[in-house]
Amino acid sequence: DDTVRIIFAHSEDDPNDENDLRWHGTEGRGVKFMYLLNAVTKPDLSGxxxxxxxxxxxxxxPPQVTTYRCxxxxxxxxxxxxxxxxxxxxxxxxxEPYVHHILVYKCPPLSKEWINKDYFCYLNGREVAPCGSVFFGWEYGGQDFYFPDNVGMPIGEPEDDATYIMEVHYNNPELRSDLVDSSGMRITFTPDLRKYDAGLLTTGVQIGPTHMIPPHETxxxxxxxxQAECLEQGLKDMPGQQVKVFAAWQHSHLLAYAMTTKHLRNGKEIEPFADDQAYDFNYQQIxxxxxxxxxxxxxxxxxxCTYDSTSRTNLTLGGEATTDEMCISFIxxxxxxxxxxxxxxxxxxxxxxxxDMKPPEQVKFLQGYNWKDRHARLLFRNNMEKTKYRSSCYARNPSxxxxxxxxxxxxxEIYHPPQRDCQKDNGQV
Structure with missing residues (x-):
């Protein structure tokens, strides 16, 4: 189930035999990222x-590394x-190299003056900033997403006066000043309602400076x-006090090389919703x-999330820039x-x-650590193992x-995947 990087080459000319393989040229080659065991079948959307x-x-x-435009x-x-x-x-x-992600949030209604207006996402006050309710989106390398044929994401409900805020993250490390963009999202919808309304649950590490990765770590x-206590807020009034998960979307940045969304039942770990031990920032498909x-x-x-920070010389913090880090799953x-x-x-x-410090002061103090010292990094790991956490549980409607x-x-109890069915004979699978 890991992300697989396929390296391919092809030529316009067919070989005559196995001894006549011809050079593919500079154009007939490339790399493709994919989940080999997670093929997507495109349904018929006619009607x-x-x-x-x-x-x-x-x-x-603008000619700056990170821009969030809404x-x-x-x-x-x-x-x-x-x-x-x-x-x-x-x-x-x-x-393509400059659009890092696009997220669409379903938020409380804004006044008419903001509709169809674009603006800097986080420089115009909290009222017009993206709320925490991600509705759908796209990440670098992602492909089209089709809902199962019995499920649809509800929009346009009579009591729904939501504003949908599209957040586009531009990553411009070359500080180019000649980039003009008209990217975005396209949605396909129908008035012929399907059996179930879909939902999207965001979970993982809170985005911010308390998400820290020391340098020099492999x-x-x-x-x-x-926590179960939070999930119960949503599940308690559902039929059978349960919902059915049909897709998972994992997101981290450049340092991450493995991601897992674990599923616990009554404290015991069962099969994860997603487990990618070859996570690649360039392929973030649902x-x-x-x-x-x-x-x-x-x-x-x-x-x-597991990170390799050997390329860094100081703390990497959680944040919005591509060079910052994240560890988020959308269910x-x-x-x-x-x-x-x-x-x-x-x-x-x-x-x-x-x-007893606030997060900015904590960051300033820890940036003064001698992170080259292996013992200092080991001590930080041990403290991370034992620290308490601040958990947040939220909803927009009811708020x-x-x-x-x-x-x-x-x-x-730890989950151990079942042994694979592959039969080995004389060292061959």
């Missing part, structure tokens, strides 16, 4: 379908409830989690599960429950010098946000 684009319009990207849209003019059944990116040709692990998996009362989630499921996300981040109460200081979530 009563509608498409709508959410696009930036000739946006002049644009607000409304779907209230649909007149009645529809189901979104597909979403896809629309990346302007030539902008296998540093960070974890975020979603994984459809081979079979739907129930998420039940008493279940909990752990998102684990697609049905039927929709009143819960949007649950995240966690360490508070460093095991380091006496910084336990609630709960914070709680908790111990790090650990499984009472």
């Amino acid at each position: 009563n379908i509608i498409t709508r684009d959410m696009i930036q319009t000739n946006y002049h990207v 644009k607000a849209f409304t779907l209230s003019n649909l007149g009645k409830k529809h189901h979104m059944i597909k979403f896809e990116s629309h990346i302007q040709r030539g902008m 296998d540093f692990v960070n974890t975020g989690f979603c 994984r459809l599960l081979r079979k739907e998996v129930p998420l039940k009362m008493g279940d909990s989630l752990i998102t684990q 697609f499921y049905y039927p929709r429950m009143p819960l949007d996300g649950c995240l966690a981040d360490p508070i460093f109460d095991t380091i006496p010098e910084i336990k 609630f946000l709960n914070f709680k200081t908790v111990d790090r979530l650990r499984p009472t």
